[in-house]
Structures are given as structure tokens and as C-alpha cells.
Amino acid sequence: MPNPTAAMLVIGDEILSGRTRDANMYYLAGELTTHGIDLREVRVVSDDGPAIVAAVRALSANFDHVFTSGGIGPTHDDITADCIAEAFDAAIDVRDDARALLAAHYERQGSELNEARLRMARIPDGATLIDNPVSVAPGFTMQNVHVMAGVPAVFRAMVASVMPTLTGGAPLLSQTLRIDRGEGDIAGPLGQLAADYPELSIGSYPFQKDGAYGSNIVIRGHNGAQIDAAIVRLAKEMGV
Amino acid sequence: MPNPTAAMLVIGDEILSGRTRDANMYYLAGELTTHGIDLREVRVVSDDGPAIVAAVRALSANFDHVFTSGGIGPTHDDITADCIAEAFDAAIDVRDDARALLAAHYERQGSELNEARLRMARIPDGATLIDNPVSVAPGFTMQNVHVMAGVPAVFRAMVASVMPTLTGGAPLLSQTLRIDRGEGDIAGPLGQLAADYPELSIGSYPFQKDGAYGSNIVIRGHNGAQIDAAIVRLAKEMGV
Numbered sequence: 001m002p003n004p005t006a007a008m009l010v011i012g013d014e015i016l017s018g019r020t021r022d023a024n025m026y027y028l029a030g031e032l033t034t035h036g037i038d039l040r041e042v043r044v045v046s047d048d049g050p051a052i053v054a055a056v057r058a059l060s061a062n063f064d065h066v067f068t069s070g071g072i073g074p075t076h077d078d079i080t081a082d083c084i085a086e087a088f089d090a091a092i093d094v095r096d097d098a099r100a101l102l103a104a105h106y107e108r109q110g111s112e113l114n115e116a117r118l119r120m121a122r123i124p125d126g127a128t129l130i131d132n133p134v135s136v137a138p139g140f141t142m143q144n145v146h147v148m149a150g151v152p153a154v155f156r157a158m159v160a161s162v163m164p165t166l167t168g169g170a171p172l173l174s175q176t177l178r179i180d181r182g183e184g185d186i187a188g189p190l191g192q193l194a195a196d197y198p199e200l201s202i203g204s205y206p207f208q209k210d211g212a213y214g215s216n217i218v219i220r221g222h223n224g225a226q227i228d229a230a231i232v233r234l235a236k237e238m239g240v
Numbered sequence: 241m242p243n244p245t246a247a248m249l250v251i252g253d254e255i256l257s258g259r260t261r262d263a264n265m266y267y268l269a270g271e272l273t274t275h276g277i278d279l280r281e282v283r284v285v286s287d288d289g290p291a292i293v294a295a296v297r298a299l300s301a302n303f304d305h306v307f308t309s310g311g312i313g314p315t316h317d318d319i320t321a322d323c324i325a326e327a328f329d330a331a332i333d334v335r336d337d338a339r340a341l342l343a344a345h346y347e348r349q350g351s352e353l354n355e356a357r358l359r360m361a362r363i364p365d366g367a368t369l370i371d372n373p374v375s376v377a378p379g380f381t382m383q384n385v386h387v388m389a390g391v392p393a394v395f396r397a398m399v400a401s402v403m404p405t406l407t408g409g410a411p412l413l414s415q416t417l418r419i420d421r422g423e424g425d426i427a428g429p430l431g432q433l434a435a436d437y438p439e440l441s442i443g444s445y446p447f448q449k450d451g452a453y454g455s456n457i458v459i460r461g462h463n464g465a466q467i468d469a470a471i472v473r474l475a476k477e478m479g480v
Contacts, residue, residue, distance in 0.1 A: 013443050016279045017412065018269030019458060020445075022262050025284075030258030039256045041291070042284035044265075047443070051281070074424045075444040076431035106424075116427030135448065151446055172257065184314045184346075187356030191316035203253050203287070204315040205260075206391055208375070218259060 003038045003169030003222075004064040009055050010044040011070035011080055012150055024069045024155045031159055036169035036222075037065065047077045049086075056087040060145055065166065067159075070150030072139065074116040084142050085124035095123040098138055105136040131161040141165075170222040175231045179238050182206075182213040189237045190217065197230050199223070243278045243409030243462075244304040249295050250284040251310040251320055252390055264309045264395045271399055276409035276462075277305065287317045289326075296327040300385055305406065307399075310390030312379065314356040324382050325364035335363040338378055345376040371401040381405075410462040415471045419478050422446075422453035429477045430457065437470050439463070 008028055014020040025042055032039045040063060045051040059066045071080030085092035098121035106113045120137040130139035134157045139148040148158040179186055183206045194202045200221040207214055219230050248268055254260040265282055272279045280303060285291040299306045311320030325332035338361035346353045360377040370379030374397045379388040388398040419426055423446045434442045440461040447454055459467050
């Protein structure tokens with residue numbers, strides 16, 4: 001059975017403006033690979049309602065799972081929950097279970113559960129909550145879309161809450177062989193190797209270091225013995 | 241006149257598998273912001289022909305400029321040039337000007353211009369070449385799509401070649417105010433500020449440090465005086 005597929009939707013201006021270098025995409029990609037879920041596409045969109053709704057609909061229809069990050073806090077630019085509701089034509093309002101979590105948390109803190117904070121209890125009808133052990137305000141899963149916070153520590157905690165609920169496939173295994181020759185010199189045998197092992201994904205990631213050319217060849221797949229055989233053949237052919 | 245819009249398409253399995261943390265997106269976002277071109281969307285897709293073609297068509301139709309990175313080397317997984325040709329229903333073959341660049345380069349190096357390397361001279365009909373001062377093999381611009389290498393040093397050099405050819409708008413200016421209070425406490429006044437300055441983009445990026453909550457408020461826009469006024473008002477209201 002092929003592995004489940006996934007897409008990620010990063011919501012927020014901070015990456016598009018160059019203010020922030022992505023961390024959540026990198027983290028999620030690694031977690032999904034470990035869990036045998038194939039991340040096939042990532043989109044980054046700004047805090048723009050129609051853009052978010054369109055992306056959620058497209059990705060939700062095309063992949064088994066969609067993971068979103070960002071836009072579920074208490075401020076005016078946090079519009080993700082409303083966009084998810086709109087994408088699924090669902091109603092949305094403050095929900096009692098989410099409100100109870102927030103009320104208990106802010107009472108412990110001695111802070112007021114004001115109107116802004118209550119926005120974080122707005123959950124689309126039919127969604128289930130995602131536990132947030134870091135800062136309490138929950139994420140939620142709406143159909144096949146898992147809606148999580150953008151703050152990296154909270155994002156990671158929510159991924160840890162969601163992941164055990166998902167059925168993964170075979171973990172994606174990989175081996176890397178570094179070859180200190182230009183890609184143009186190794187492309188022929190590499191293409192033949194890829195043709196002979198159609199079930200493996202064979203990538204070439206060239207680099208230049210101290211003026212010399214080289215490439216890291218990464219062979220990925222679900223069958224460890226097959227990857228071993230391909231790496232051994234490649235190393236032999238390249239004289240590595 | 242509003243600024244030109246742009247999208248980026250990152251092509252390659254290495255980010256989706258979690259092997260590599262993105263660097264090109266972060267770099268391009270900063271350059272575009274400086275040049276007054278608004279980056280509105282980023283997509284990351286794998287080395288999969290139909291996915292690349294579909295993304296190129298969608299982004300090219302929706303934005304003034306599209307910048308791609310990755311998949312233009314000599315190996316079997318380098319399929320970007322062919323996908324761009326397909327997306328625009330253009331013919332593609334080895335082109336004399338690109339071949340001449342490569343021939344001169346490999347002659348200087350004492351390397352053979354073999355079949356694999358010649359793949360890097362495949363350019364869609366109607367495209368113009370993008371100079372590559374690092375490793376010679378050119379990128380190209382096809383209509384509004386700028387096709388560049390994925391290796392960060394080469395990507396940056398190609399961005400530097402392309403950028404002066406584009407008409408930018410007003411640079412996006414920004415100021416940041418750090419507020420050491422939870423987002424829930426500042427969301428009200430912040431929302432009012434955003435409503436009063438509809439031309440500015442006001443983002444709140446919360447953080448937790450040493451157990452305390454805070455948020456960086458980033459105000460972006462094209463009018464420096466307006467940004468100043470908004471920051472001063474916010475600082476006053478927050479007692480910062």
C-alpha cells in the first residue's frame with residue numbers, strides 16, 4: 001500500500017517578507033518522513049483570507065493530510081480558523097470545550113479571558129481539538145486539515161499531539177554517498193542507476209567547496225536492502 | 241501604482257524530505273522586499289513533472305513574476321527546463337548560445353562537454369538566458385518565469401543577474417516594536433491600530449522566552465512617515 005500523502009500550508013507574512021527563515025516546514029518534513037507520510041507540497045501564503053481559503057480547498061482535495069501553521073492567535077491578523085470554516089462551509093463560534101481550557105489557564109495565570117483571547121476558542125463545527133501543552137490555546141483538526149500554531153515551540157508540541165493519531169506507512173529510508181566529482185561526470189551512470197531502480201528516488205545535490213565540484217547522492221526508498229544494493233553499485237562504479 | 245507581485249516555486253525533493261532547510265526562499269524574500277516586489281506565495285513541489293507544470297501555469301497566470309529554484313543541472317532528476325517548455329507549450333532543444341557558453345567553460349576546465357552536460361544547454365524557444373557567473377550553465381527567463389539553479393551560491397548569483405532587469409516598486413519598509421506582554425493583552429489596541437492604518441500591514445509575532453510571553457509587532461508599508469506615526473502611537477499606548 002502506498003504511503004499516505006500530505007501537504008503543508010504556512011500562513012503568515014513573516015516568511016514572505018524575508019523577516020523570518022522557515023523552521024516549521026523543516027521540522028514537519030522530518031517528522032512526516034519518520035512517520036511514513038509523504039510530504040508532497042508546501043505552500044506559503046500571506047495573511048489574506050481568499051488566498052488561505054483557496055489553498056486549503058486545493059490541498060485538502062489533493063492530499064490525504066494537510067498541516068497548517070500560523071494565524072490562530074488572539075490578534076487581528078489571526079484569521080486561519082475563520083478561513084478553515086469558510087473553506088469547508090462550516091459554522092464557527094466560540095466552543096465550550098476550548099473556552100473551558102482557556103478559562104482555566106488564564107485563571108491560573110491571573111490574566112483576564114478577554115475578547116481577544118476568547119478568539120482562540122473559535123473552533124469550526126465538526127472539528128476536534130489538538131492539545132497544546134505549551135500555551136494551552138488549542139489547535140484543531142477539521143476533516144483532513146490539522147490546524148496548528150506558528151510559534152515554533154507550540155507548533156512542535158501540536159505536531160507531537162497529532163502524529164500518534166495518524167496512520168503512517170513505511171518510514172522513508174535514505175542513504176547518502178558523497179562523490180567528489182562534477183555532476184556532469186556522474187550523470188550518465190546515475191541516470192542508468194535510477195532507471196534500473198524505479199522504486200527508489202535518487203537525487204543529486206551538487207556543491208562547490210574550495211573551488212572543487214562534488215555532489216551528494218541521496219537514495220531514498222522504503223526497502224533498506226534495495227537502497228544498500230544501489231549504494232554499493234554506485235560506490236563501485238564511481239570508485240568511491 | 242501598486243508594487244509588482246511575485247511568487248516563488250522551489251523544485252526538489254530535498255526540502256520535502258526534511259533533508260535540507262530552505263535557504264533560497266529566505267534569500268529571495270529579502271531581495272524582493274528590498275526591490276519593491278511583493279512576494280505573495282511560495283510553493284515547494286517535488287521532482288515530479290505534472291506537479292511542476294501545474295504549479296508553473298497557476299503561478300505564472302496569477303502573479304507578475306515567478307522565480308523558480310532547482311532542477312536545471314545535468315542529472316536525470318533535473319527536469320525543470322522541460323517542464324517550463326511544457327507549461328508554455330514551447331519547443332525545447334539544445335540552444336547554440338547556451339552550448340557555446342558551456343563549450344568554452346569545459347574547454348577551459350579540461351572537461352568533456354558530454355551528453356549530460358549538454359542537457360544544461362536545453363532552453364525553451366523564446367527564453368532569454370540568465371547569466372551564471374559562478375558555474376556558467378545559464379538560467380533563463382521564459383515569459384514572466386525566471387528559472388534558476390537550486391545550489392544557493394548559484395541561485396544568489398542568478399538573482400543578482402535578474403534583479404536589475406526588473407522594474408520594482410517602492411521598497412517595503414518595516415519597523416519592529418518588542419512588547420513584553422502576552423498577545424492577548426495587546427490584541428485590542430493592536431486591532432484598532434490596524435483598522436486606523438489600513439495601508440499598513442501590522443503583524444504580531446509572539447514568542448516565549450524564559451517562561452515569559454512577549455510579541456514582536458512588525459509594521460510594514462511603503463510610507464516611512466506613516467510607519468513612524470503608527471509605531472510612536474503603539475509605543476505610547478503600550479507604555480514601552
